[in-house]
Amino acid sequence: SAVISQKPSRDICQRGTSLTIQCQVDSQVTMMFWYRQQPGQSLTLIATANQGSEATYESGFVIDKFPISRPNLTFSTLTVSNMSPEDSSIYLCSARTTGVAGGPQYFGAGTRLSVL
Amino acid sequence: AQSVTQLDSHVSVSEGTPVLLRCNYSSSYSPSLFWYVQHPNKGLQLLLKYTSAATLVKGINGFEAEFKKSETSFHLTKPSAHMSDAAEYFCVVRNNRDDKIIFGKGTRLHILP
Structure with missing residues (x-):
């Protein structure tokens, strides 16, 4: 299994500012992902973080709003830019090692973001 | 294309009685299936996984799930x-x-005393 650490665990931010969330995995993993969980909802995939190249975004999410970095196999950041109250959500980092048959994805504890 | 349907948004059971959380899926290819649990203000924890081995899968905390291809179901029980x-x-x-x-x-499980 993989242990995933996220920080900050929570934050309260002002409209128009940006927040960068960090994700650290305790082992080298092939794939890292960022999800959003809006209040009372299930998880929605924002993007796949690719090492050393631009992230792959899902429909409805764009790089200007959610820039992502992944400089190595164990670390990634997600920035929520120019925040508005609609961005208030839990943001979760996830990781998986491919090549392990049926290997599950592991999740961080999440970052609970409130935008005023 | 693939999809997953959790048939109940809320389930309430009394403490000591059986739990059944229903899940149906569709997938164009051989799927892997998982159940995760999320406690309030906590992250997601993997309960169990099915990856084409035994159809009855045992997980943590006494939970288990059975993969039924004919019914495209993967219900969670305890x-x-x-x-x-x-x-x-x-x-x-x-x-x-x-x-x-x-x-x-998601299905929110309520336990009644």
């Missing part, structure tokens, strides 16, 4: 509910061809 089982449960399907995973909408 013989006797405990107060600490109160949480949100997510059924997840992964398409083993393109690695995409899809979350169900």
Whole structure:
């Protein structure tokens, strides 16, 4: 299994500012992902973080709003830019090692973001 | 295409009675299936996974799930509910061809004393 650490665990931010969330995995993993969980909802995939190249975004999410970095196999950041109250959500980092048959994805504890 | 349907948004059971959380899936290719649990203000924890081995899968905390291909179901069960089982449960399907995973909408399990 993989242990995933996220920080900050929570934050309260002002409209128009940006927040960068960090994700650290305790082992080298092939794939890292960022999800959003809006209040009372299930998880929605924002993007796949690719090492050393631009992230792959899902429909409805764009790089200007959610820039992502992944400089190595164990670390990634997600920035929520120019925040508005609609961005208030839990943001979760996830990781998986491919090549392990049926290997599950592991999740961080999440970052609970409130935008005023 | 793939999808996952959790048939109940809320389930309430009395402590000590059986738990059944229902999940149906569709997948164009051989799927892997997972159940995760999310306690309030906590992250997601993997309960169990099905990856084309035994169809009856045992997980942590006494939970188990049975993969039934003919019914495209992967229901989660536990013989006797405990107060600490109160949480949100997510059924997840992964398409083993393109690695995409899809979350169900979740089922909130309430345990009555």
